[in-house]
Amino acid sequence: MLDRPSPASPLPCRSAFRLGRTRWLGAFALAVAALPAAPGATLTLVDSRPLAAGASAAPPPWPAGTRWRLDAGGLHGLEPLTCRQARQQILLLPAQGLFQGAWQADGVARARQQAAAVGLSGPNTTTLRLDCANGSFDLHRAAPDRLLTALDGRVLVLRHRAAAGDAQAPVRELLLQHLSEQGSAFDAARVSRLQAWLAPSLSQAFRRWFARPPRPDEAPYLDGDPFTDTQEPPLSLTLRELERRGGQATQVVLVDVGGGRQHRLAYRLQRGDGAGWRIVDIDYGEGVTLLQLMDKDMRP
Numbered sequence: 522m523l524d525r526p527s528p529a530s531p532l533p534c535r536s537a538f539r540l541g542r543t544r545w546l547g548a549f550a551l552a553v554a555a556l557p558a559a560p561g562a563t564l565t566l567v568d569s570r571p572l573a574a575g576a577s578a579a580p581p582p583w584p585a586g587t588r589w590r591l592d593a594g595g596l597h598g599l600e601p602l603t604c605r606q607a608r609q610q611i612l613l614l615p616a617q618g619l620f621q622g623a624w625q626a627d628g629v630a631r632a633r634q635q636a637a638a639v640g641l642s643g644p645n646t647t648t649l650r651l652d653c654a655n656g657s658f659d660l661h662r663a664a665p666d667r668l669l670t671a672l673d674g675r676v677l678v679l680r681h682r683a684a685a686g687d688a689q690a691p692v693r694e695l696l697l698q699h700l701s702e703q704g705s706a707f708d709a710a711r712v713s714r715l716q717a718w719l720a721p722s723l724s725q726a727f728r729r730w731f732a733r734p735p736r737p738d739e740a741p742y743l744d745g746d747p748f749t750d751t752q753e754p755p756l757s758l759t760l761r762e763l764e765r766r767g768g769q770a771t772q773v774v775l776v777d778v779g780g781g782r783q784h785r786l787a788y789r790l791q792r793g794d795g796a797g798w799r800i801v802d803i804d805y806g807e808g809v810t811l812l813q814l815m816d817k818d819m820r821p
Contacts, residue, residue, distance in 0.1 A: 608652040
């Protein structure tokens with residue numbers, strides 16, 4: 522969320538209208554041309570609304586259709602909504618913490634009402650936080666294809682579309698969806714909702730694992746949340762190094778479990794023919810992987 526003075530409104534005369542229309546078209550052309558063609562999720566401005574109900578705020582400086590690119594290097598596009606060399610962190614925020622604490626003083630009930638009014642329901646909202654040299658941006662997940670942020674007292678509604686050529690996308694999108702369901706049972710239905718980001722081989726391994734005969738007297742080798750390697754919901758997930766080698770890639774994730782404790786996961790990805798990048802396994806360290814643990818649970 523950024524705050525800066527709003528520009529003065531133009532006079533409502535015919536010449537001002539022509540000038541405004543020319544500037545609008547020029548801004549739209551600049552907005553489209555300014556986005557480099559490269560693998561990454563596309564964020565497209567589709568709407569904006571006041572951050573506070575009933576408040577007035579100037580419209581954003583770009584027309585609907587303006588695009589930004591989100592990739593492992595950060596957020597790219599028109600200023601001031603850019604964040605290069607960003608640290609990307611996924612976390613859950615209560616209503617009072619949304620839009621960098623814009624409703625902190627409103628109390629819990631009022632903050633939740635304000636959040637619901639802009640499309641964010643529930644006690645917590647999954648958020649992608651981008652920290653960089655020029656600031657910090659919170660992108661709140663309203664739906665799988667909708668992210669919200671704030672600028673100059675307005676909520677910007679961004680359509681979010683991942684790119685098949687973005688190796689980081691499967692991990693980022695899976696964790697955004699997965700963290701939003703923290704607290705619910707880890708079962709086959711939950712994994713099926715993540716299937717778009719899993720390689721067919723890993724999806725099949727999960728199906729076999731869930732269908733295995735019960736062993737009530739034995740603790741499973743795969744015990745807890747396989748995507749975060751935790752028993753309890755983590756405080757945050759930080760996307761670190763992304764390494765690509767041909768059709769294979771590794772995305773490092775730091776899992777913060779609180780008390781100053783973190784552990785490292787390495788998501789292994791592979792690029793399929795026409796299907797883009799998919800997660801094939803997770804390395805938990807010390808020679809232990811997700812597929813290995815599931816395989817041990819399947820043995821008689």
